[in-house]
Amino acid sequence: MTDVSILGTGLMGAAMARVLLRNGYSVTVWNRSPAKASHLKREGAVIASSATEAITASPLVFFVILSYDNVRALLTDALEHRDIGDVVNVVTGSPTEADELEAWTRENGITLLDGALLTYPKGIGRDDTVVLYSGDEGAWRRNETMLRGLAGGSQYLGHQARLANAVDHVSLSFVSIVQTAMLSTLAYAQVLGVPREQAVARMHRSLTNMKGYLDYALPMVDSGDFSATESTIDTWALSTRDFARGWRDAGLSGKAIAAAAETVRGAQEAGLGQFDLAAVYQFELGQADSSS
Ligand SMILES: NC(=O)c1ccc[n+]([C@@H]2O[C@H](COP(=O)([O-])OP(=O)(O)OC[C@H]3O[C@@H](n4cnc5c(N)ncnc54)[C@H](OP(=O)(O)O)[C@@H]3O)[C@@H](O)[C@H]2O)c1
The missing domain is CATH 1.10.1040.10 (N-(1-d-carboxylethyl)-l-norvaline Dehydrogenase; domain 2)
Incomplete structure (x- = not known):
């Protein structure tokens, strides 16, 4: 067993794995394309040969892949194992997807924390970095120290899994509207002289x-x-x-x-x-x- 598993070692997942290793945790990693995970072996990670192996290797399992559907597919394959720990999903999605994953994990006896990463990979491990979490409060409490080691400004918003996603959507919708308006307006100013x-x-x-x-x-x-x-x-x-x-x-x-x-x-x-x-x-x- 290791302390924590990370499924998905793309840009964000690899950054998280490195910080967790640096913080002294034992880490299992799995990536769909094995080459993207193997370099983490040199840094002390255990490489799992399957997603199920990674899911069942630790009491805390991070998903850092690209879609909620893929998270559910990987968990489905592991369901026959009764020893699935706390699942922390930081895949970017929508509040509706968070609702659906929450209902599905509850039906299947899995504890879920859903997270929204308000950072680039370079912010992982910093004291002022914020990751929003919502969902199972026990999972937050059990893992708070480790989660704050990844992002010191992390916050738990409440028991509804959709909350982190919803706050992320509100915040980024506003930023998208304003930034797009700014850049388009600059172009308008240019054309108008x-x-x-x-x-x-x-x-x-x-x-x-x-x-x-x-x-x-x-x-x-x-x-x-x-x-x-x-x-x-x-x-x-x-x-x-x-x-x-x-x-x-x-x-x-x-x-x-x-x-x-x-x-x-x-x-x-x-x-x-x-x-x-x-x-x-x-x-x-x-x-x-x-x-x-
Ligand atoms: N990077 C950022 O700045 C940032 C910021 C905030 C939030 N996020 C979120 O973090 C998550 C990961 O982003 P990233 O930047 O790490 O992306 P990335 O570098 O493109 O990595 C994507 C990861 O998802 C895996 N993946 C894709 N489809 C899969 C499937 N069907 N089954 C299993 N694994 C699959 C990829 O595996 P392969 O290597 O096999 O393709 C890879 O490990 C996304 O939800 C993203 O929105 C990222």
């Missing part, structure tokens, strides 16, 4: 102001009172439509601004035109209610 330093200064200013925007919008979101005091969704629908036209006239794809214009227009068509822009929140929730 706005000097780079002007464009960057305006964007910096807007980013600073946006922190204040949350303080402005949250009381409306919390109270459900979206009465407009500054500008309405009708006004925003007109201006975002005009912005989108400007991007198209400039020959750009305009997809980033079109997404904003379409969202505001959706809220307008849902009858929220006379409310503050913050009512977009209510519009989106209305979509979720009508689809469920």
